[in-house]
Amino acid sequence: MNGFEDGTVPRLADGILERRCGSDATAVVDLSTGEQVSYRTLARRTQALADLLARHGVGRGTTVAMVMDKSAASVAVMWAALRLGARYAPVDESLPSARVALLLGMCAPTVTLVHHRHRALLDGAPAGTVLTVGAEPPEEPGGKQWDPAAETDVRPTDASDRSPEDHAYVVFTSGSTGLPKGVVISHRSLCALLEGVQRVVGFDDGMRFLNVAPLFFDASVVDLWSTFLVGGSVHLLPRLRVPSQITRACEEWRITDTLLVSSVVRMLVGRFSDAGRRDLSSLRRLWFGGESCPVPVLRAFAAMVPGLTYVHGYGPTETTHSATLFLTDDIAGHDEEFLPIGSPLPSVDLLVVDDGLRPVPDGETGELLIGGPQVMAGYCGDPERTERALVSPPGSGGARYYRSGDYVRLRDDGALMFLGRRDDALKVNGNLVHLSEVEAAALAVEWVTDCCAVPAEHPVAGKVIGLFVLGRRDGTGPDEEELRRELALRLPAYMIPARIDFLADEDVDLTASGKLDRNRLRELTNK
Template sequence: MTGSLLRALAGHAEAAPDRAALVTSGRQLGYRELYREAAAVAAGLNRRGIGRGALVGVHGEKSAEAVTALLGVLLAGAAYVPLDPSAPAARRRGLVGDAGPAAVLGPRSRMPRLTAELGPVRLLAVEDLVEQHGDEPYRPAEVGPEDLAYVLYTSGSTGRPKGVCIPHRALDAFFAGVGPLLEIGPESVCLNTSALHFDVSVVDLLLPLLHGATVHLGPALPLPALLLDLIERERVTHLAAVGSTLTLLAQQGDGLTGRRLGSLRRIMTGAEVLNPATVQSWLAAAEQVRVVNGYGPTEATCLVVAQPIAEREPGRTAHYPIGTPLPGVTVAFRAPDGTVSEHGPGELLIAGDQLMTGYLNRPEEQAAAFLEVAGVRHYRTGDLGRRGPDGVITFAGRADDEVKIRGYRINLNEVRGSVESHPAVAQAFVAAAPDGRDGLALACVVRLRAGAAVDQAALAAHVAGALPRYMVPREFVLVPEFPALSTGKPDTVRLRELVGAR
């Protein structure tokens, strides 16, 4: 049945009106109040002729008003388009121009800035809608399976951002598939660390609200001490964060040593290849936690394959598999010669109800993103992997993570893993950079652990002890912190610039 989140919110408002739904630095809203405000936004949109089939932009600043806006857009039958508040004004203006939203919602305090930055688009203050329509009875709009729930823009690594259109059919399938894995319930306390324009927010914001849990909206910047203090103080049970954020938290000060993390039950992570040492640090610090390594592109509603990790293995260096498909998801593999198989190796192809409708206003790119296999539409991920005899899938990097140097084919993830196995290294990034002698050479950006010291020669010797010499980076650039995107992921464009890679 379509619209499970909308029905659940109405049910929680009726059955547990005073249970905390959303907690921010300045407000706490119970389910009744959250639903009332979201319904007021929906009523305000409908009265202005904005409803089913429309797109509505939402200024994605992490606040109660932003969450109210997202939910209100859904209740109105429309789809939300979150705008990254930290992005340059020109980029946000470009996204608004591309999406053509019927309106953009934001907090009253940001209206002057949004007016100046976004150009000729209808702006509505969330507080105004709540004040004007907060006492009106509201019946949520009926939505169909193919009606859009949200449009998320990709990072634009191709040079032109693409709007990924996720329908209610996909969102409902995701909720049904991932729910049993995370076991979130009304007594759960969940920490939102992801930006609202990042697809992980579906996991750490919408999914907890579906199940009647309490969501603490984390700060816009993942400040390690602040987040760890919050986890301890509020006895957080569920946390979702990209791998680099988990590493940052695990290495803050004395790491997780001495932290009271016994309340944690699930940590959902993914979006990057996991550092095994990071996973083991969390497993050692929180005796009841299970880490879930998730894999999935935005085009398939965040997560399609998952691997629960509970084994305490101090000193582990082997990378974790990404696991098995969620219920309703099919994964196949396409070899370089175009043949498709169940076990691979090859490019991961994804089928099932979690797939996007397509890219907004990008018919050519949309056509290239899909491949029909035996009459079934599959999404081409560009990621490489294989399925083992036990049915578990391992990730082998992206197709463009493989380079050829001096005739040797090299997987950059393998080199990065070797560098990160050095005890002084916290995080590494490897790229192929122009080289006057060989055309291309490997170069590596390294962030050291707090208090650690190591020189380039020692790092090169360490890698040479594990990999062939042609896989040893010629240059190591040491940095205090990795540049990051607003989503928390490493900024690969800036990292490549540090080593002169193209």
């Protein structure tokens, strides 16, 4: 496997640059513009950007944030940060400015690259040196800009002081305390993931991977880095609006692999006839995860696109995207409601434990603990939260395990079945959402007295968020439109509740501790 044969952790970006910088093979296709970028060109652009970043203080142990649309330019940012020994931190450009500032404050970037369309998001934010991308017209003399088309000759990098424990990237997720978390992943963790995935699944240099996930979503690390390591091409799909974008791109570019959240797979099945039957015979593998996908949905997809291998991945962001995989090319042969989440990747150590963190007998339900080199370095600037998330169960010899909060059961064939969450989290379009964070945003609205966020089922979208709100403090009555506007200032779009219900005093059921009765409200939501 490229870069791992000697058992060492490679310098990821440098290793790819050294092997591919003279290649005219296509590395990136930007489907929003049609631009095709070769490995040679990407390497030369990366070197030019790395030189610019270094002049602004970027080096080992620093952070390069990016508030940009997905593009070949944003891929060059990731490469350049890693080449300098820095970590990259993608930030969703559609977020409200207050949340962008919060995330930047957590990761403390030395430099933030921002597309000129989103420059206003950084006003007053702790962004370090700001480099504007693609400004039109050019800024006044002395303005700090980056021309994504700039190139220079690729030069060797002195990486003698680098460590496998150096940070590779930061991904932000929803937090159970009402605040987001910045998950820090090291080079060792990322390379362990890539080695494991390629050993289990197997790739070749003809792979053409359709990247649907945003770059600020951890699924993108599998799409991009697995493909780059074998010299394949990554096809960047713009922000997903309709399922036909995927089928059209698969047909036009002869895509071999794509990774989708399960809700998108459901949409593809439900909308396939509307999009028209396309030639998807180039597809070899359909990757999916982020939430459970019913087997009948997969059977319907298999009937339309025969001959695929299905790769079901499971893993929290804190364990570098996928801790387990389940592969099958026989969906029709499965009669369960959901596929298992499979077996651990080669470097992953799993324990199924009771509430005391003691192993349960095989076949019994327990919480999943995940150990090994894929476990995160920690949360950005939050050692206390890191300490709570990483535990050393009895008999582990002090080894760190991530406490997933997921209940699982080991089947007789050795595959794990996912059974549910221990806490209040759920996956919405593949994004982990803690309902307490939705509640915290609602309670920050002046007139909200109390609220309760609950999971709900939608016939097409699958898991969505429902929000029950108690009264107005000023007594003027509920206003759903106003509440949605307020929430949009505080939360990303995927965390905005699909359904909001206002409770009158006579509708309120309280628990013994005086809180809104979640179980009762969940029953009301799903009626």
